[in-house]
Amino acid sequence: MVPDGHSPKFVGVARLLGLQWRLDHTTAPPPPPPTLQVELVPVASGFSSPLDIQQAGDGSGRLFVVEQGGKIQIIQNGNVLGTPYLDVSSLIVSGGEEGLLGLAFHPSYGSNGCFYVNYTTTRLNGTLQTAISEFRATTANANTVNTTSEHILFTVNQPEGNHNGGGLAFGKDGFLYIALGDGGGGGRHARSHRQRTGPHDSPGKDIAHQCDL
Secondary structure, rough: OOOOOOOHHHHHHHHHHHHHHHHHHOOOOOOEEEOOOOOOOOOOOOOEEHHHHHOOOOOOOOEEEEEEOOOOEEEEOOOOOOOOOEOOOOOOOOOEEEEEEEEEOOOOOEEEEEOEEEEEEOOOOOOOOOEEEEEEEEOOOOOOOOOOHOOEEEEEEOOOOOOOOOOOOEEOOOOOOOOOOOOOOOOHHHHHHHHHOOOOOHHHHHHHHHHHO
């Protein structure tokens, strides 16, 4: 039955339009996503075995490139500065999976100038160790740091020359997380040291506190 005052033809057309609207909005596939385009743009070159890059969070825009052989280079305004920010090449052993392996800046670097490095060395007891060291810039905007500012926080014996980890990063909790590797070697030997894999967070508060003193 057609309601009073409505034309059967009008009602029929309305129903057809409603059906078409439902078809258009329930069966039509969504449009394809836009094509993702990625372009790699060279920033700087000429580094020797670079394996990490960090920024200090101090607003300077500088990038700090870690070279396995023991130097940290600065990229500033698109140019590599002529003098390394830090040179610990005389303090470490490098090659293979050894060397200067990680860098992290203190969350308050802009005011205290403190940063941390992870490197392998034999100079302390004659055997291979990972050393986690703090250095302090004389001013946050300094472009060179003297190795005499080093304060070794702790060391970990490394039974093999491979799988030495190296990563350093401050978490949002203020702790410094340190990758120490799994001990290296192969087979059962590597598995026996796996408990050392992952973040080493216990010294984090002490590290941050000491640099703030």
